[in-house]
Amino acid sequence: MRPPRPRRVAAIVLRHFYLVRGSLSRVFPLFVWVGIDMVLWGFITRWLATGSTFRFSLVTALLGAVLLWDFEARVMQGVTMAFFEDVWSRNFLNFFASPLRLAEYLWGLVLSSIATSAIGLVVMLLVATAAFGLSFAAYGALLVPFLLVLFLFGIALGITGAAVVLRLGPAAEWFIWPIPAVLSPFACVFYPLATLPAWMRPVARVLPPSYVFEGMRGVLAGRSVPLAPLAGGAVLAAAYVVLAAWLFRTVHRYAVRTGLVARYAAESVS
Amino acid sequence: MTRSARQHIIQARGRRASNPRGARTPEKRRAEPHPQLRLARVSAARAPAVLAVSGLRKAYGSLVAVDGVGFDVAPGEIVGLLGPNGAGKTTTINMVLGVLAPDAGSVRVEDRDLASERSEVLEHMNFAAVYSPLPGNLTVAQNLRVFGLIYGVRRLAERIEALLAEFDLARFRNTKSGVLSSGEQTRLSLAKAMLNEPRLLLLDEPTASLDPAAAREMRARIRAFAARGGGVLWTSHNMHEVVEVCDRVLFLSRGHILLEGDPRSLPGEHGKASLEELFITVAREPLSLEGA
Numbered sequence: 001m002r003p004p005r006p007r008r009v010a011a012i013v014l015r016h017f018y019l020v021r022g023s024l025s026r027v028f029p030l031f032v033w034v035g036i037d038m039v040l041w042g043f044i045t046r047w048l049a050t051g052s053t054f055r056f057s058l059v060t061a062l063l064g065a066v067l068l069w070d071f072e073a074r075v076m077q078g079v080t081m082a083f084f085e086d087v088w089s090r091n092f093l094n095f096f097a098s099p100l101r102l103a104e105y106l107w108g109l110v111l112s113s114i115a116t117s118a119i120g121l122v123v124m125l126l127v128a129t130a131a132f133g134l135s136f137a138a139y140g141a142l143l144v145p146f147l148l149v150l151f152l153f154g155i156a157l158g159i160t161g162a163a164v165v166l167r168l169g170p171a172a173e174w175f176i177w178p179i180p181a182v183l184s185p186f187a188c189v190f191y192p193l194a195t196l197p198a199w200m201r202p203v204a205r206v207l208p209p210s211y212v213f214e215g216m217r218g219v220l221a222g223r224s225v226p227l228a229p230l231a232g233g234a235v236l237a238a239a240y241v242v243l244a245a246w247l248f249r250t251v252h253r254y255a256v257r258t259g260l261v262a263r264y265a266a267e268s269v270s
Numbered sequence: 271m272t273r274s275a276r277q278h279i280i281q282a283r284g285r286r287a288s289n290p291r292g293a294r295t296p297e298k299r300r301a302e303p304h305p306q307l308r309l310a311r312v313s314a315a316r317a318p319a320v321l322a323v324s325g326l327r328k329a330y331g332s333l334v335a336v337d338g339v340g341f342d343v344a345p346g347e348i349v350g351l352l353g354p355n356g357a358g359k360t361t362t363i364n365m366v367l368g369v370l371a372p373d374a375g376s377v378r379v380e381d382r383d384l385a386s387e388r389s390e391v392l393e394h395m396n397f398a399a400v401y402s403p404l405p406g407n408l409t410v411a412q413n414l415r416v417f418g419l420i421y422g423v424r425r426l427a428e429r430i431e432a433l434l435a436e437f438d439l440a441r442f443r444n445t446k447s448g449v450l451s452s453g454e455q456t457r458l459s460l461a462k463a464m465l466n467e468p469r470l471l472l473l474d475e476p477t478a479s480l481d482p483a484a485a486r487e488m489r490a491r492i493r494a495f496a497a498r499g500g501g502v503l504w505t506s507h508n509m510h511e512v513v514e515v516c517d518r519v520l521f522l523s524r525g526h527i528l529l530e531g532d533p534r535s536l537p538g539e540h541g542k543a544s545l546e547e548l549f550i551t552v553a554r555e556p557l558s559l560e561g562a
Contacts, residue, residue, distance in 0.1 A: 014412075015408065015412075022408075093367075099389045256371045259330070
């Protein structure tokens with residue numbers, strides 16, 4: 001397999017840069033919703049912290065969890081939104097009847113997502129730090145693997161979502177938007193895994209974010225650094241990325257075999 | 271006659287038409303271009319096929335959309351792919367573009383197999399189709415830049431400027447493609463199709479939304495492209511245009527090539543007054559032409 005050509009990957013990123021740059025309705029969602037989340041949860045956290053008997057800072061635990069979970073959702077949406085732009089503008093035929101390889105297209109989506117989710121992350125950090133005194137100093141260097149695991153899982157979810165829409169048609173995008181909300185109870189964003197009923201725990205254990213949030217609370221509670229579980233979460237997240245890329249490739253092959261790619265350009269397929 | 275035997279004959283006819291002798295050269299069949307262009311076309315016509323399609327078959331469940339289609343497009347040749355709706359034109363074009371996998375058969379561009387060297391093959395071809403406009407939320411220049419990068423165009427900025435001038439799009443460079451008139455969008459699609467100076471151009475109704483003057487200009491550009499040695503596969507429902515532009519036509523009916531020949535002489539060979547009349551017969555009574 002040949003390595004992706006940087007110019008083609010750059011073309012996909014450039015296409016999304018042009019879209020975002022030229023449209024306020026695409027710029028606002030990059031930071032408005034995450035900013036609102038930070039403000040809302042910031043005040044909730046501040047209220048809960050009044051008279052709190054927790055051994056650790058609620059701001060760091062709760063608001064930090066919201067921030068990290070929002071980051072993961074932003075990464076996923078960065079991929080799916082970039083893909084949906086091609087769905088909405090019926091651009092598949094132009095791209096897939098060109099020399100562009102599937103891997104180059106996916107790399108373009110991922111890099112676009114890195115750019116857009118980074119903007120969201122910076123805005124969240126600014127609001128949470130400036131307005132509510134959130135400090136990630138308590139996490140130390142662990143913040144990097146925390147973000148990395150969530151980033152990888154977000155990419156995997158985004159590519160999976162794109163594969164589902166490619167297979168089922170544009171209307172299936174409504175299956176994709178709620179994915180972060182559906183997963184959040186299992187991901188143990190706000191509570192320890194032990195809180196979950198027995199049947200939910202195996203699901204939580206196969207979700208890499210649960211290792212991040214368990215680790216985060218462990219660090220804040222002063223326990224030893226949970227390196228092994230975190231590494232396991234990272235491996236799991238990387239495996240999901242590979243699986244998602246395989247799924248997208250399989251669906252694309254199906255689409256080429258059945259004519260779905262061509263029909264995307266000509267009509268709605270669902 | 272069995273279907274495979276008939277197909278064999280059709281392919282043999284196709285080879286004769288792709289390598290014409292004497293009075294049946296594409297140059298003499300078409301309204302004459304400039305003498306220098308004619309010379310270029312003569313030398314180009316001797317080169318191997320720019321597109322070689324062989325035994326293409328595609329079925330959707332029990333419906334056979336394309337069955338044993340085979341034809342060549344020589345360098346400098348403009349081949350019209352004609353047929354009524356549902357005849358298999360778009361299916362054939364989609365297979366040539368690599369967005370639809372054939373059940374059987376092969377597509378070779380300049381002797382490279384599309385199935386095994388997809389990206390490399392597609393670097394040397396391009397297409398414009400009315401049903402696949404460029405993203406309307408990018409400007410004209412942005413679209414050309416994005417696709418120029420995808421097609422690996424060298425000196426991209428210069429190439430874009432040249433195409434903007436050639437297709438009269440310079441004043442729209444910063445206009446979102448989606449707000450262009452349909453004629454302007456068609457010009458943009460053609461400019462994109464020319465970005466990589468392809469060896470093979472696939473055009474699906476390229477002049478459908480153009481006014482007569484713009485359509486004439488566009489036909490002249492396509493002819494000039496062919497005169498430089500490029501091969502063109504052209505679908506159209508405008509039979510007057512086909513007669514004017516195409517060196518050879520292939521009539522598809524029910525998924526296979528029913529007739530093939532010179533668009534100017536073919537109607538007479540089948541007792542029809544015009545290509546349009548022949549088209550209508552292909553659409554309504556294809557059986558009357560079977561084995562012709």
